[in-house]
Amino acid sequence: MRHYGSREQIPAAEWLYGEWLPGSGEELRDFPFFFHYVNVGPDVEDRDMITDLYLPLK
Numbered sequence: 519m520r521h522y523g524s525r526e527q528i529p530a531a532e533w534l535y536g537e538w539l540p541g542s543g544e545e546l547r548d549f550p551f552f553f554h555y556v557n558v559g560p561d562v563e564d565r566d567m568i569t570d571l572y573l574p575l576k
Contacts, residue, residue: 519571524564534573547574
């Protein structure tokens with residue numbers, strides 16, 4: 519899932535774990551949830567940040 523905006527709080531992560539996963543019928547793999555920060559650096563404004571969220575499934 520892709521999140522646009524500040525990395526201080528990413529509501530999509532809570533939604534994936536709390537709402538989507540329980541109703542999806544999917545199971546988590548033995549690997550942690552992780553984030554890929556697509557654009558980083560001192561010149562990236564909060565509103566321009568892009569973060570990909572990965573929820574490893576079996």
